[in-house]
Amino acid sequence: MTATLPDTMRAIVLEQFGSPEESFKLKNVPTPTPTPGYAIIKVKAFGINHAEMHMRRGEWAEFMPIIGIECVGIIVSSLPATSSSGAALEPGTPVVTLMGGLGRTINGSYAEYTAAPLTNIVPIPPTLVAQLGWARLGALPETYATAWTCLFRNLDLQPGERLLIRGATSSFGAAAVKLAVHHGAVVSATSRKAERAEALRALGVHEVLLEGTDLSDHLISEGRKFDKVLELVGNSTFLGSLKLVRRDGKLCLAGFLGGLAPVEFNPLLQMASGVHFSFFGSFVFGNEEFPLTDVPLAEIADLVASGKLEAEPKRVFDFGESGVREAHRVMEAAQAAGKMVVVVDSAQ
Structure with a gap:
């Protein structure tokens, strides 16, 4: 034709x-x-x-x-x-x-x-x-197709689960927030800028956390853990995010908002037992x-x-x-x- x-x-x-x-x-x-x-x-x-x-x-x-x-x-x-x-x-x-x-x-x-x-x-x-x-x-296409796959394939997100999204004010992060909230998850979202908290709350997030290198340590000191984590900041924060996932929970790395600088990663020393860690890149x-x-892009539309x-x-x-x-x-x-x-x- x-x-x-x-x-x-x-x-x-x-x-x-x-x-x-x-x-x-x-x-x-x-x-x-x-x-x-x-x-x-x-x-x-x-x-x-x-x-x-x-x-x-x-x-x-x-x-x-x-x-x-x-x-x-x-x-x-x-x-x-x-x-x-x-x-x-x-x-x-x-x-x-x-x-x-x-x-x-x-x-x-x-x-x-x-x-x-x-x-x-x-x-x-x-x-x-x-x-x-x-x-x-x-x-819709790239942002929602990738967010949907990360949430419902890699993370297998279920209604009622506690989800942390790091980098939630990016277009990808905002799409993930909307899909997760619509699905019934309890969403915590991070942003580097405090003034964006109100916009995230308007999307239905449960809490807004100020992004930073010490965020993971702060949450760990409070005994906080999540069922699922969607990591969009990337190499600069994912090692800390791994510590925030409960046993049998899942982390999906899918973004590099914090830059592409490499990071040294030794799973034996830096990864908790029983945590599932995956990556998704939309190029596949x-x-x-x-x-x-x-x-389901047509259904999302x-x-x-x-x-x-x-x-x-x-x-x-x-x-x-x-x-x-x-x-x-x-x-x-x-x-x-x-x-x-x-x-x-x-x-x-």
């Missing part, structure tokens, strides 16, 4: 590593062409992610001239896939896509069109597009063991549309050099306080 595509498209190209001003240029580049197992998507909106900031700085192992690891949009064309790469999709189908090499091994979503593996594309009912609009849909979505179809889950983007930018540069400046300054979205084409 194919449709006519323009020869060229507008894209934000990563020309060099550095600041947003130095790195990003709006250019006309060749439009991607269909290949077996892939679909061409007309990008309507895409979310901004910390991984893309690290790509822009040259701190990520893989990157492409056009970065962007997720988007929402409309199928323009697709080709029959092999038995292991999913089924073709009809032109005009609204979809979400994330990972599958986007922005890392194939050109990503900072463009008017992108090519994504069929394994990493999920159709969305047109009624939800009409209800939510592209900007709100654009806040679409692999045979981690099919994206496992994640339906919860948002029905008002049972709030997922409004914190800031929305227009597509272009100024919009993308400003989004990255805000992200780098840690001023986003939630998900940011760039709208490429708002028409439904």
Whole structure:
């Protein structure tokens, strides 16, 4: 199934590593062409992610001239896939896509069109597009797919369990808070900034804790432990978080808000017996063991549309050099306080 595509498209190209001003240029580049197992998507909106900031700085192992690891949009064309790469999709189908090499091994979503593996594309009912609009849909794919998998696969979170989320005011953390509270967990959340406590309480958290290197010691001195811990600050705090998990409890490391500096870890000396420790990275979505179809993205979008889950983007930018540069400046300054979205084409 194919449709006519323009020869060229507008894209934000990563020309060099550095600041947003130095790195990003709006250019006309060749439009991607269909290949077996892939679909061409007309990008309507895409979310901004910390991984893309690290790509822009040259701190990520893989990157492409056009970065962007997720988007929402409309199928323009697709080709029959092999038995292991999913089924073709009809032109005009609204979809979400994330990972599958986007922005890392194939050109990503900072463009008017992108090519994504069929394994990493999920159709969305047109009624939800009409209800939510592209900007709100654009806040969902990467953030909510990853948060859902960490909570309900790696951590196997159950209603009534005590959950600690470290790094809860990030877009990922806020999504995890909302999903966990909706599920009936008793959520404790951390933030580096005391002034963000009220916003976290408004999401339904049980308590807000001020993030810091001594937080774990403070909680341990009070005899505090949790059933589950979602660790998003990363290497600088996860050793302390391991001490906060009860026997048979679980910790999932899934973020590096505190930076990518390595840490020395000796499980024999630094890990409590009977604690389950796992890692999740969304780059595995679409692999045979981690099919994206496992994640109920359409159901999550339906919860948002029905008002049972709030997922409004914190800031929305227009597509272009100024919009993308400003989004990255805000992200780098840690001023986003939630998900940011760039709208490429708002028409439904």
